[in-house]
Amino acid sequence: MSGRVTSAEVAARAGVSRSAVSRVFSGASASKATERKVRKAAADLGYRPNVLARSLITGRSRIIGLVVSYLDNQFYPDALERLSEALQAEGYHILVFTAPEAEEPDALVEQMLDYQVDGIIAASVTIGGDLAARCQAAGIPVVLFNRGQDASGLSQVTSANRTGGAEVARFLRAGGHGRIAQITGWLGASTGRDRAEGFRAAAGPLVAEADGMFDRDRAAELAAAMWRDARPDAIFVGNDHMAFGAIDALRSEGAAVGREVSVVGYDDVAAAAWGAYDLTTLRQPARRMAEATVETLLALVEDPDRGAARIEIEGPLVVRGSARVPEGWA
Amino acid sequence: MSGRVTSAEVAARAGVSRSAVSRVFSGASASKATERKVRKAAADLGYRPNVLARSLITGRSRIIGLVVSYLDNQFYPDALERLSEALQAEGYHILVFTAPEAEEPDALVEQMLDYQVDGIIAASVTIGGDLAARCQAAGIPVVLFNRGQDASGLSQVTSANRTGGAEVARFLRAGGHGRIAQITGWLGASTGRDRAEGFRAAAGPLVAEADGMFDRDRAAELAAAMWRDARPDAIFVGNDHMAFGAIDALRSEGAAVGREVSVVGYDDVAAAAWGAYDLTTLRQPARRMAEATVETLLALVEDPDRGAARIEIEGPLVVRGSARVPEGWA
Numbered sequence: 001m002s003g004r005v006t007s008a009e010v011a012a013r014a015g016v017s018r019s020a021v022s023r024v025f026s027g028a029s030a031s032k033a034t035e036r037k038v039r040k041a042a043a044d045l046g047y048r049p050n051v052l053a054r055s056l057i058t059g060r061s062r063i064i065g066l067v068v069s070y071l072d073n074q075f076y077p078d079a080l081e082r083l084s085e086a087l088q089a090e091g092y093h094i095l096v097f098t099a100p101e102a103e104e105p106d107a108l109v110e111q112m113l114d115y116q117v118d119g120i121i122a123a124s125v126t127i128g129g130d131l132a133a134r135c136q137a138a139g140i141p142v143v144l145f146n147r148g149q150d151a152s153g154l155s156q157v158t159s160a161n162r163t164g165g166a167e168v169a170r171f172l173r174a175g176g177h178g179r180i181a182q183i184t185g186w187l188g189a190s191t192g193r194d195r196a197e198g199f200r201a202a203a204g205p206l207v208a209e210a211d212g213m214f215d216r217d218r219a220a221e222l223a224a225a226m227w228r229d230a231r232p233d234a235i236f237v238g239n240d241h242m243a244f245g246a247i248d249a250l251r252s253e254g255a256a257v258g259r260e261v262s263v264v265g266y267d268d269v270a271a272a273a274w275g276a277y278d279l280t281t282l283r284q285p286a287r288r289m290a291e292a293t294v295e296t297l298l299a300l301v302e303d304p305d306r307g308a309a310r311i312e313i314e315g316p317l318v319v320r321g322s323a324r325v326p327e328g329w330a
Numbered sequence: 331m332s333g334r335v336t337s338a339e340v341a342a343r344a345g346v347s348r349s350a351v352s353r354v355f356s357g358a359s360a361s362k363a364t365e366r367k368v369r370k371a372a373a374d375l376g377y378r379p380n381v382l383a384r385s386l387i388t389g390r391s392r393i394i395g396l397v398v399s400y401l402d403n404q405f406y407p408d409a410l411e412r413l414s415e416a417l418q419a420e421g422y423h424i425l426v427f428t429a430p431e432a433e434e435p436d437a438l439v440e441q442m443l444d445y446q447v448d449g450i451i452a453a454s455v456t457i458g459g460d461l462a463a464r465c466q467a468a469g470i471p472v473v474l475f476n477r478g479q480d481a482s483g484l485s486q487v488t489s490a491n492r493t494g495g496a497e498v499a500r501f502l503r504a505g506g507h508g509r510i511a512q513i514t515g516w517l518g519a520s521t522g523r524d525r526a527e528g529f530r531a532a533a534g535p536l537v538a539e540a541d542g543m544f545d546r547d548r549a550a551e552l553a554a555a556m557w558r559d560a561r562p563d564a565i566f567v568g569n570d571h572m573a574f575g576a577i578d579a580l581r582s583e584g585a586a587v588g589r590e591v592s593v594v595g596y597d598d599v600a601a602a603a604w605g606a607y608d609l610t611t612l613r614q615p616a617r618r619m620a621e622a623t624v625e626t627l628l629a630l631v632e633d634p635d636r637g638a639a640r641i642e643i644e645g646p647l648v649v650r651g652s653a654r655v656p657e658g659w660a
Contacts, residue, residue: 093427096396115423248605274575275582
């Protein structure tokens with residue numbers, strides 16, 4: 001690590017001009033032979049072009065803004081890590097804008113524009129239509145992660161929430177449950193709504209339903225109240241983070257989770273596999289969702305006019321001990 | 331949101347020159363009266379200076395690089411959120427560099443230098459001495475978060491790990507435990523080592539000790555083996571993330587956690603309060619640690635020559651149900 005390798009040294013070793021080195025690393029046109037020589041010399045010498053210098057050539061900051069809230073739900077730190085890894089592999093990094101509940105995501109996205117980010121990933125937040133239009137006008141692509149917005153014209157990557165909800169319903173019905181209830185994710189968010197609708201359509205009549213708002217304490221209270229009043233034999237909870245609270249509350253009420261009452265979550269965060277919860281849940285494939293998000297976003301960085309993409313990724317039901325397993329369920 | 335407010339509009343409203351507006355927002359000298367007028371006009375109009383334009387004046391990117399790994403331990407997403415909030419309040423944002431286990435943090439910090447970050451926070455990673463010297467030479471301050479490095483000359487913010495470990499030992503001895511064991515955090519890290527040493531010094535002879543390496547599965551295996559072989563009546567586990575695994579494993583072995591065997595963790599992450607674990611633990615005050623980190627770092631950004639600070643923040647023991655409570659313990 002004795003001083004930075006310069007592009008002049010790379011040029012000398014490759015036997016090409018400095019401007020040829022610049023062209024290769026800025027993605028401008030260069031002959032295959034030149035590119036090969038330059039990349040080999042750069043690798044030999046450990047050369048890495050300065051990002052800001054490169055950004056002056058390419059007009060790229062190599063920064064992607066991420067608005068994220070709700071990090072207490074384990075799914076999001078996991079997603080952040082996967083997004084960061086997928087972007088790092090492409091030479092980009094994430095500039096984090098955490099959105100406390102009180103704060104408007106729009107204000108944060110405005111701040112991002114100040115940093116001249118090349119693109120924006122909005123996770124678990126809603127972006128106002130005005131702002132979406134402004135980003136579009138400024139040529140800065142936005143991809144919504146784990147959240148859809150019908151009217152926005154924005155690209156989005158989610159799991160197949162409707163299909164997933166329906167799969168949980170089929171599982172519970174096949175298990176012979178006759179008193180099924182639902183604690184939904186926030187119905188004001190597409191993820192909460194789609195899971196709930198998919199579940200409802202396939203589950204038949206429910207003995208109880210309430211909106212858990214993606215809030216753990218609220219879900220715990222609702223589960224306890226449902227147990228006392230409606231005595232369900234199965235509850236689908238709209239994400240794992242709430243399901244852990246529901247299980248704790250059901251146990252406090254004396255219910256034997258997995259025998260008297262089945263609980264199924266959605267996400268398959270790490271804690272779902274922990275012995276204390278052993279939660280049956282519909283997996284959101286965080287890695288594949290992150291990769292699809294990065295791919296979609298970088299394609300839009302290359303060509304902002306390519307039109308919005310809406311990607312849904314299916315995940316499997318992960319069967320554990322918190323819910324009765326239908327005979328012969330594969 | 332009809333177009334960006336310009337500094338010229340702010341100047342006109344405040345009745346000052348444009349360069350006076352620039353001086354105020356770049357932190358250059360301006361009279362109190364001018365500053366007051368400019369700030370009021372800016373607030374009235376919703377003016378916010380462009381970060382990159384400002385950075386050309388001030389030489390500041392307003393970007394702080396954060397190297398972080400180990401996000402599966404809930405303490406780190408929580409810390410990231412607190413660091414991000416504390417920095418956002420000062421007009422800075424975090425550029426994330428996730429360090430997969432295989433990757434060298436040094437390589438990531440090198441990439442950060444390319445982004446011309448104003449400072450670096452290294453959480454849960456070790457920074458090589460060469461690199462620390464290079465950052466220092468480049469005038470880029472580094473603060474280690476939740477990790478100390480004796481020889482590095484770097485600033486660091488940790489909890490009072492030694493004192494905390496000793497406090498756990500006093501609690502267990504006061505509770506009448508006579509067969510005390512320890513599953514340490516990784517002894518190659520200052521946090522793991524200091525907690526273990528503080529505990530050992532105050533606990534007296536231990537019936538078993540092993541290095542859990544901050545790894546949940548490893549801690550689970552060690553706890554089960556200790557239960558079978560040494561039959562401890564108390565185990566101090568070097569962080570909550572491992573303690574959850576230890577509790578699951580002890581229960582699998584048929585041990586009644588909280589009655590037959592007490593388990594105490596370190597961190598007080600959110601899940602420690604969840605019913606299934608109800609973990610007694612030494613709290614690391616994440617918010618205060620984050621604020622101290624940001625304060626230390628930004629002071630160094632102002633004055634890179636001010637010398638390294640080593641800050642330890644004490645946290646309380648949070649008493650829950652996973653360990654026997656001594657009579658009269660306040």
